[in-house]
Amino acid sequence: MGLTSKLGGMGVVTVKLEDAINWSRTRAMWPMLFGLACCAIEMMSAQASNYDLSRFGMELMRPSPRQSDLMIVAGRVTRKMAPVLRQLYDQMPEPKWVLSMGDCASCGGIFNNYAIVQGVDEIVPVDVYVAGCPPRPEQLIHGIITLHERVKQERLDDWV
Amino acid sequence: MTVSEITTWQGDVEQLKGLVSERALSGETMVLNMGPQHPSTHGVLRLLLELDGENIISCVPDVGFLHTGIEKNMEAKRYEQAITMTDRMDYLSPMGNNLVYCLAMEKLIDLDVPLRAQYIRVLLAELTRINSHLVWLATHALDIGAMSVFLYCFREREKLLDIFEIVSGQRMMSTYFRPGGLWRDVPEEFEPAVRDFLDYFPGKIDDYENLLTSNPLWLDRTQGIGFLSADDAIRLGCSGPTLRGSGVNWDIRKAIPYSSYDHFDFEVPLGQHGDVYDRYIVRMKELRQSLHIVRQALDNLPGGPVRSNNRKYVPPPRSELGQSMEAVIHHFKLWTEGFRPPEGEVYVRVESPRGELGCFLASDGSPKPWRVHFRTPTFVHLSALPHMAKDHLIADLVGIIGSIDIVLGDCDR
Incomplete structure (x- = not known):
């Protein structure tokens, strides 16, 4: 094998199946292209040249929920938007994760009123919360790495 | 099933x-x-x-998927507290929203604003316009299929966000304008940072224009699309670049100058045909005009205070608190119960990056606004969208939506 010999003839690498699956999941976790409000602009910044989210295997933002693994709820969720958001979540294939970006998505933020859902965790299960109004792109990236660390801890028998 | x-x-x-x-x-x-x-x-x-x-x-x-209840929420806040809400309406031009709300408060209570504060407001409002137009260009080009423009625009935008962070400590939601002036004077690093940007940015506009302005693919997708005649644009209540793209010379900065815009020399770019391409050209020219205004404001920036001396509405500077009992009382009153403007109603409008942004403010003499209403350009432009989109291909709709530069936070509030 040409490639194997170039790599130093490593032969066989043994690894736990769990680790291999979790590793591959963190290296190609496609987020959904789903912006709601101000935080979506910072999410775009994180995606663009200066912060370059593709360093973490995320260069593809999928507009379709059926092709995405991670839902970044970027912005305030209104009562009118909540059923749409839940439907999008239901359309995502397993395994799926939710990252709540910003204060509005996490707890309603400064908008404690009739229109805003006080935290997106009322309608979808959230894995990681990122604080800030809006969070800096660095904060979002930190949240994503935190999520990756969590995914690496997952056990196969938890979801089989 | x-x-x-x-x-x-x-x-x-x-x-x-x-x-x-x-x-x-x-x-x-x-x-x-x-x-x-x-x-x-x-x-x-x-x-x-x-x-x-x-x-x-x-x-x-x-519309209404982003209805946040900001106007109602502002009635529950004191006048100065409610500024933070305005940032989050049109989240691409926070300073423009701050400006219109502060101008409304200042008109209501007849508060003077020092010239230095007015100039810094103009400077930052124009930088915000550039910031907003950069996001517009990035997403508009991305929608039509030009990915690299998106990456370039966001690269330049980071430099602007750094400037906003220097003055206010926040990248986007700055809440920097306050009734009677500014939160504080600009720090030392501000001027070199803006000068760097002024030197750096004109070449970048050339880059964008090289990529798009005479690109045959771009021309095919934008020329003759989303036509809006001058009469229709006026009839539908359009404003800003959407109106000027149709050749109507109406810019509130020129027509009804506010915040000393009449001290600055700038042109109002106009389109001829009223299609997507002309609206693109108008905004690209506005980028250069905004730079021109920023340069003038920076060169002629007057000295002096940045907050009004009217202690009934504007808190005293920190340095006075240790020496003057009156200052302590004013400080305490303003931060515990806020100020009480006279009863009345005002309407103020500014030229936001998207068009005419108006603020109606009604006061019943209490420390909280009785009613705040914003006349936002996106809402009006969306009602013009069916007119523009009629008889077009569905693929062109994406370009038309991009060309009126909608921000749903601005529309739904």
């Missing part, structure tokens, strides 16, 4: 009457839902499209 059950629409046909033509009810034309989750609707806009093949027969916007 069978495939035919899934693909057939389950809703009530009666609800569609009046929105779409009779042909749609009989199944001759197709009714298609676009959004609220769509990559090209710039947020959470939903459009109900009636299609004959790929041609749009009618287009009905459905």
Whole structure:
């Protein structure tokens, strides 16, 4: 094998199946292209040249929920938007994760009123919360790495 | 559930009457839902499209997916506290929203603003306009298929956000303008940072124009698309670059100058045909004009205070608190119960990056506003969208939405 010999003839690498699956999941976790409000602009910044989210295997933002693994709820969720958001979540294939970006998505933020859902965790299960109004792109990236660390801890028998 | 059950629409046909033509009810034309989750609707806009093949027969916007209740929430806050709410309306031009709300408060209580503060406001409002236009260009080009412009625009935008962070400590939601002036004077690093940007940015506008302005693909996708005649634009209440793209010379900075815009020399770029391409050209020229205004403001920046001396409305500087009992009392009163403007109603308008942004403020003499209402350009422009989109291909709709530069936070509030 040409490639194997170039790599130093490593032969066989043994690894736990769990680790291999979790590793591959963190290296190609496609987020959904789903912006709601101000935080979506910072999410775009994180995606663009200066912060370059593709360093973490995320260069593809999928507009379709059926092709995405991670839902970044970027912005305030209104009562009118909540059923749409839940439907999008239901359309995502397993395994799926939710990252709540910003204060509005996490707890309603400064908008404690009739229109805003006080935290997106009322309608979808959230894995990681990122604080800030809006969070800096660095904060979002930190949240994503935190999520990756969590995914690496997952056990196969938890979801089989 | 069978495939035919899934693909057939389950809703009530009666609800569609009046929105779409009779042909749609009989199944001759197709009714298609676009959004609220769509990559090209710039947020959470939903459009109900009636299609004959790929041609749009009618287009009905459905807004309110981002209705935040900001106007109502502001009634529960004191006047100065409510500034933080305005940032989050049109989140691409926070300083423009701060400005219109502060101007409304200042008009209500007849508060003077020092010239230095007015100049810094103009400077930052123009930088915000550049910031907003950069996001518009990035997303508009991305929608039509030019990915690299997106990456370039966001690279330059970071430099602007750094400037906003220098003055206010926040990248986007700055809340820097306050009634009677500014939160504080600009720090030392501000001027070199802006000068760096002034030297750096003109070459970048050239880069964008090289990529797009005479690119045959870009011309094909934008010229003759989304036509809006001057009469129609006025009739539909358009303003800003959408109106000026149709050749109407109306810019509130020139027509009704506010915040000392009459001290600055700048041109109002106009389009000729009123199509997507002309609106693009107008905004690209506005980028250069905004730079021109920023340069003038920086060169002629006067000295002096940045907050009014009217202690009944503006808190005293920190340095006075240790020496003057009156200052302590004013400080305490302002931060515990806020100021009480006289009863009355005002309407103030500014030229936001998207068009005429108006603020109606009614006071009943209490420390909280009795009613705040914003006349936002995106809401008006969305009502002009069906007119522009009619008889176009569905693929062109994406370009038309991009060309009116909608921000749903601005529309729904």
